[in-house]
Amino acid sequence: MKKLLGDERREYILKRLKESNEPIKGGVFAEETNVSRQVIVGDITLLKAKNEPIIATSQGYIYIKANGHSEKVIKTIACKHEPEAAEKELELFVKHGVTVKDVIVEHAIYGDLTASIMVSTSADVHAFMQQVKSTNATFLSALTNGVHLHTVEANSNEQIDRALQELEAEGFLYSEG
Incomplete structure (x- = not known):
């Protein structure tokens, strides 16, 4: 994949997280967007600063989806x-x-x-x-x-x-x- 830059890369990360039901490791995003893992860490920080509900877990990053039907x-x-x-x-x-x-x-x-x-x-x-x-x-x-x-x-x-x-x-x- 070609190197994704700034906003395009963060949009890609956000889309992937929203679509995934499993955590995604920063290294996976780094490979997919052809940047370093440290760049991905910075991207996640910027997304969190925009109030995107992303959390880092030991298994990777997760987008916390609003619970539609049942109340937990x-x-x-x-x-x-x-x-x-x-x-x-x-x-x-x-x-x-x-x-x-x-x-x-x-x-x-x-x-x-x-x-x-x-x-x-x-x-x-x-x-x-x-x-x-x-x-x-x-x-x-x-x-x-x-x-x-x-x-x-x-x-x-x-x-x-x-x-x-x-x-x-x-x-x-x-x-x-």
């Missing part, structure tokens, strides 16, 4: 566990059809720090954990002795409730004291 249930869940339990925690959510959208920790200086996770299947959890391992990354919850919040989404309260019951049984839910 969104809740914030407080959790606490050791880093080794992160995969099991995420698996318990997705097992019940619950998407884990992000992780939030409260930092003494910066306030709330939020990072996108966007896992809704076992395959997503596996890919996320592989990325954590391959980059030797540290979980945000390491800043707060394991205490963190997740914004979760599901089709029903029942799905979230079933996930919470299992999380409680595993000791993953946070409570003061």
Whole structure:
């Protein structure tokens, strides 16, 4: 493909994201538009500055589409566990059809720090954990002795409730004291 320039490239990126049901990595956009990945990062930043609902996840960029028909249930869940339990925690959510959208920790200086996770299947959890391992990354919850919040989404309260019951049984839910 020929090198796409500025506005034309950003229109292409936006169109591809809107049409895709899967995350798209920056490297894919770089190849498709014949520019560097860093240029794509800048393009995404400019699109976000124009209030395009794009988020970066460990699997790539996602365009958050307005939900047309059914109303999703969104809740914030407080959790606490050791880093080794992160995969099991995420698996318990997705097992019940619950998407884990992000992780939030409260930092003494910066306030709330939020990072996108966007896992809704076992395959997503596996890919996320592989990325954590391959980059030797540290979980945000390491800043707060394991205490963190997740914004979760599901089709029903029942799905979230079933996930919470299992999380409680595993000791993953946070409570003061």
